[in-house]
Amino acid sequence: MSDYASVVERTRKAFASVARLEAEIARAPDDVGLQVNLAAMNKLARKSQQQLFALSETHHVEVCNYRLVPERAESYALPFVSQSLLSFQYLFTQIYDSFKNGPKPYATYGQEAFNESLMEFAYTYSGSLGVVLLAQSDKDFFSGNLDKSIEALFEVVDIDSRDTVRDIAKTLGNAVIKRLHDWSQANIRGGFAADVRFNRSDGRHLGEMIERRRLENIVSIIQATSDEKTAERQVTGMLVGGDIQSGSFHFVVPNGDDFRGKLAKEFSKDTEMTLGKSYRARIRETTKLTYATEKLERSVHLVALFDVPTIAGPNGPASPVF
Template identity: 65%
Template sequence: MLLAQNQKNFFEGRLDGSIEALFQVMDIDSRDAVRDVGRALGTAVVKRIHDWSAANIKGGFAADVRWNKSDGKQVGEVIERRRMANIVEIIEATSDRHTDEVRAVGVLVGGDLGSGSFHFTVPNGEDYRGHLAKEFSHDTEMTLGNRYVASIREISTTNYATQKVDKKRELLGLKPAPKSSRQ
């Protein structure tokens, strides 16, 4: 049950917008709608509605969500378990993928051509671990302990249901670092 008093003199209608946003969230019917809510209200709101819906489903509950607005109108509805299950399913299936390319000057400290893995560190900076990209040239000289300019693709996937960000890194290429290059 979600209950909050909204008296015109006490709240001056300040909660009306929040409640309207809640009903927008409850109307999630597609992955695009999840992304829209995430952009407008934040991914934490999407996670909370996911967790709330999942808890109601697990408990075997529907939810009666009603609100008396400051103008005297009542809004709300009963949200059936089936609808909450649909919301949970859509949110769990929604993620965003973002790709960046990073250029870094550092040291190749690990590599395995057999498994295609690499480990590259920037002194006093980032530590990159991942796999060789498909387009990585296997003719590239890779000497552990040498300084290089590395081109690295970072692929970040954000899952809306968990708010977890999974990062994968791919080494696109290595070039010997200029002698004067410091970072």
């Protein structure tokens, strides 16, 4: 066993002993012997943890202290605890993947990015539910491959408006916003605040307590935010369906796109709509992505129709110009 693995194991056992002694003292609060043993074991656990942090710097391991704090009942239901930890890993990996492979529109990432950003369970500690997670990093002379992801994580959880949501979606991808929403929602359902702190292998400490009210605000902002894009273009094709009264249309481009939708408000009611006739159409397409659900809505509106110029054939009637 390597020196580092040995220290991890020693720290794990020390904190397990602390938890066991605390449970025994809860049953026998006046037992002086237990109190002395607990004080000694706490000292050993802290010393082992400091050794672990020191070795993490030389072995390029990022240490994450992840603590869940119930804000009402002292309850740690397994589905909520596991979902909190799992969605945190997904959020961190999605951020890492955006730096490695580019921003993603949907919540997915590469297997290599997952492997390189994977956090491993080290040990738990007392004080609410505290978990220490370890992530191996690769470092060059200047920085580690996880440095930017750790920094970005705390920028992401600082969102406080729809504009910041859109800014993060633009730089890191819609997928990161979806992962942040899911992680925040998991902690809300469990009734947790989340205390997340990284001891980076370069000696920097980053982290903060994210209270449940703030998590609720994150979810609320993301659910209220969407990305809407509108574009107009002109195409030539055939009107195969359309009705002024119902306000609908169906327009087909030969060997091309098929448009179905509604007539735009500015579409002239005086326009003659002859089914089967060729027209040049001005089409407006609007796409709306809701970040919280990744639901993409598309709407199509016919803005105007124009007659298509025709060319007379040498031996037949005129045909439209496409």
